Amino acid sequence: MSASSSGIVAGLTAAALATVGYLAHQAAESLPAGLGRTAHAGAAPAAGTSKAPQAKKDPTALPGDSGKGARVVYSLRGDRVWLVAGDEAVSRTFEVEPSAVDPAPGSYSVTSRSNSVTGSDGVPVEHVVRFATVDGVVVGFSSAVGGPTASAPAPAPAPKARTGGIRESRADGDAMWTFATIGRTVVVVR
Numbered sequence: 001m002s003a004s005s006s007g008i009v010a011g012l013t014a015a016a017l018a019t020v021g022y023l024a025h026q027a028a029e030s031l032p033a034g035l036g037r038t039a040h041a042g043a044a045p046a047a048g049t050s051k052a053p054q055a056k057k058d059p060t061a062l063p064g065d066s067g068k069g070a071r072v073v074y075s076l077r078g079d080r081v082w083l084v085a086g087d088e089a090v091s092r093t094f095e096v097e098p099s100a101v102d103p104a105p106g107s108y109s110v111t112s113r114s115n116s117v118t119g120s121d122g123v124p125v126e127h128v129v130r131f132a133t134v135d136g137v138v139v140g141f142s143s144a145v146g147g148p149t150a151s152a153p154a155p156a157p158a159p160k161a162r163t164g165g166i167r168e169s170r171a172d173g174d175a176m177w178t179f180a181t182i183g184r185t186v187v188v189v190r
Helices: 002-029 052-057 170-179
Strands: 071-075 080-084 090-095 106-109 112-118 124-134 137-144 165-167 185-189
Touching (some): 080 170, 090 170, 106 124, 124 165, 124 170, 124 185
Parallel strands (some): 071 185, 137 165
Antiparallel strands (some): 071 080, 080 090, 106 185, 124 137
């Protein structure tokens, strides 16, 4: 009888392990995005492992689908810009006040620049960096003359005006002006 008892115990143990394994799998499948197995302390991430779930929670993290090489990245949803060097290092990121007209997501090039002009909304602007045209409206980055000098963007243009001016602070406008020369790639992401 001891042989049959050990067989029963082995069978019950196998059934219990299978049940626990099944329930663990079901629990893992229902975890919210970004949760899952944690790495052991001090362990290096596996090759190809991405930190994307963490990056999505950080609004200053460079979007993953933003191209390669030296470029300006503009997020339509985040109202944020990144100045990215050729080695993929972000030299600066800042918030902007979006224009009334958005360019479609894609890759563009800086086509023209103006040191100082009057914007289509009548506001004097400086360091204008243009990169797209949407239904006859030219889209570009600029800072309002006399606008904020800290990292806060300038006030938005009048809401009913169809303008393409993406407003940045004067300090951020200075950085954009230095970085975004004619031909520089501008990548627009959602």
